[in-house]
Amino acid sequence: MLRAQVRTATINRVPASRRPLTIMAQAQKAPIYDLVLKAKAGEPFKLGDCPFCHRVLLTAAVKKFPVQATLVDFRNKPEWLLQPPPVGSGGKVPVLREPVSGLVMPDSDVIVEHLEKLYPEPSMRSDTPADLGSKLFPAFRGFLFAAAGSEEEAAKRGELEGELRALDAHLAQPGKGPLLGGAHISQSDAAIAPKLYHAKTALAHFKHYSFPSDLKALQKYMDAIAATPEWKATDYGTDAIIAGWTAHLAHH
Ligand SMILES: N[C@@H](CCC(=O)N[C@@H](CS)C(=O)NCC(=O)O)C(=O)O
Incomplete structure (x- = not known):
């Protein structure tokens, strides 16, 4: 197991010793993904409360793929994030960034489907009826x-x-x-x-x-x-x- 790096420094310039988030990850010959997530309101160096980010984080934790996190302070969103796709997401998180290809992928529906294809094991595919809990x-x-x-x-x-x-x-x-x-x-x-x-x-x-x-x-x-x-x-x-x-x- 490796500890995933947390690259809050990109936005928040947090020294390595104060980086807060650890996500389980495992060494694999795969690119490190950057997950852009909501920071806690009022505490921009801590993970925040976005349920869509949580969904992607749970997927990363189950599949144990290499991931680092960038936390976004919602009162001070970076300029690129505010731009529409393909540069940003119109200001929403989560966003998956793939540093090698430059891919910027917003929307948890799209991200988890992408991850399911890239990392099919363990499968998280579900036979639960799609409308259950949808409202x-x-x-x-x-x-x-x-x-x-x-x-x-x-x-x-x-x-x-x-x-x-x-x-x-x-x-x-x-x-x-x-x-x-x-x-x-x-x-x-x-x-x-x-x-x-x-x-x-x-x-x-x-x-x-x-x-x-x-x-x-x-x-x-x-x-x-x-x-x-x-x-x-x-x-x-x-x-x-x-x-x-x-x-x-x-x-x-
Ligand atoms: N359909 C999107 C929804 C993402 C979403 O609404 N995220 C919220 C945070 S929980 C957001 O970024 N809101 C922008 C804002 O409140 O400024 C997804 O599944 O990723």
Whole structure:
């Protein structure tokens, strides 16, 4: 195992001794990829709370390919990132950069598919129905941003709970779980679990809301993924989630 280098110095000029992030990586005859990720709000040298970045990081951790990270302070985005493709991403992260070819690849959907082709083993391909959890993030955001006590808030909470119930019912089927990928993290897990993490953390903090307590399979699921080495290696912590949504809510 090698420790992946963290090249925050590109943007933030952090001395090597203070580089914060370690991602599991393994020596292979492959180019080192640069993952451009969100920094923590207010602490630009720490990994931030982007669920789409988390998805790519989990993929990197499962597949153990060589990767380094560049953290972007959202209050001070680099000029190249703000440009549209092929130079930048219009300001969004994650972005995968391949230094040798000069490839700049935005969008977690595209990035994980690319990585799945380049590093087919271990496979993270998933047979989970594509629509499972697909409305989770917009429903959560809608709930979070809606005024307390409003009809909009009740509607979005209802939508969120519909998504949570569908996930719970799927996981509770005989032979399913503990993860959507069974014993291993699949692409569905990498996509959905970070969104659940955001929803659970931010709604508890800002809305004093908890996921319905009868959703036992869902609770087991969240505990099971949090216990994996890949999650532990890529977790930015609940305080980063709260800092991130505090910044969003301030601008809303
Ligand atoms: N569809 C994109 C979504 C990426 C996205 O929305 N990223 C957020 C961070 S979580 C972002 O960069 N937002 C720009 C901003 O808030 O300034 C993907 O899957 O990569």
